[in-house]
Amino acid sequence: EIVLTQSPGTLSLFPGERVTLSCRASQSVSNTYLAWYQQKPGQAPRLLIFGASNRATGIPDRFSGSGSGTDFSLTISRLEPEDFAVYYCQQYGSTPLYSFGQGTKLEIK
Amino acid sequence: QITLKESGPTLVKPTQTLTLTCTFSGFSLTTGGVNVGWIRQPPGKALEWLALIYWDDDKRYSPSLKSRLTITKDTSKNQVVLTMTNVAPVDTATYYCAHGPYAPGFEAFDVWGQGTLVTVSS
Numbered sequence: 001e002i003v004l005t006q007s008p009g010t011l012s013l014f015p016g017e018r019v020t021l022s023c024r025a026s027q028s029v030s031n032t033y034l035a036w037y038q039q040k041p042g043q044a045p046r047l048l049i050f051g052a053s054n055r056a057t058g059i060p061d062r063f064s065g066s067g068s069g070t071d072f073s074l075t076i077s078r079l080e081p082e083d084f085a086v087y088y089c090q091q092y093g094s095t096p097l098y099s100f101g102q103g104t105k106l107e108i109k
Numbered sequence: 110q111i112t113l114k115e116s117g118p119t120l121v122k123p124t125q126t127l128t129l130t131c132t133f134s135g136f137s138l139t140t141g142g143v144n145v146g147w148i149r150q151p152p153g154k155a156l157e158w159l160a161l162i163y164w165d166d167d168k169r170y171s172p173s174l175k176s177r178l179t180i181t182k183d184t185s186k187n188q189v190v191l192t193m194t195n196v197a198p199v200d201t202a203t204y205y206c207a208h209g210p211y212a213p214g215f216e217a218f219d220v221w222g223q224g225t226l227v228t229v230s231s
Contacts, residue, residue, distance in 0.1 A: 001172070032214055032215060032216075039156075044205055045205075045218075047211060047217055050212070050219075090156075092216035095172060097161060097169045097171075099158060102155045
């Protein structure tokens with residue numbers, strides 16, 4: 001069973017800062033099958049990145065994804081107030097068919 | 110425009126069977142490659158994938174819940190139904206349905222329903 005481990009669990013940052021979130025898989029994941037989501041309180045998750053590095057429709061270019069194999073990251077180049085939320089990585093293709101990381105929460109400092 | 114909406118009971122008693130319906134629009138589950146998944150989120154916790162149904166009626170389940178889950182589709186009604194048997198308080202969660210894939214070969218859920226909170230309690 002593949003496990004996705006996100007770090008850190010919580011980050012406290014100022015608006016305007018740059019941040020990189022980590023997602024580590026217990027087994028290799030195809031780049032095609034790694035995605036990132038943003039979730040705000042009381043809302044459904046929103047797809048940010050698919051295929052490890054491709055922004056979904058309408059996602060600002062301050063969001064970028066990278067990585068391969070077992071190590072992936074999501075970078076927000078300059079935090080806007082609306083970016084403070086929880087971020088999840090997700091893989092497809094292993095057992096279970098889909099799995100999510102435990103999430104990283106971005107808090108305003 | 111793709112939309113999905115979950116419906117079902119808000120309160121279920123332990124040992125009962127939970128039935129949730131996802132009603133969607135803007136796409137057809139007869140189109141090759143399309144799928145609909147169910148994901149849940151206990152209060153304050155992470156997302157957990159439950160089940161998926163493909164356009165060709167192929168079905169996949171989370172191994173840890175497979176014995177309790179059934180996913181079906183009714184293409185004439187544009188609905189996907191998830192049943193979960195023998196629920197317990199640990200099944201209390203917001204249940205989401207979602208459309209995939211984002212694009213052929215890119216298996217991500219690009220549109221999600223608003224979610225429905227189900228509480229399991231006697």
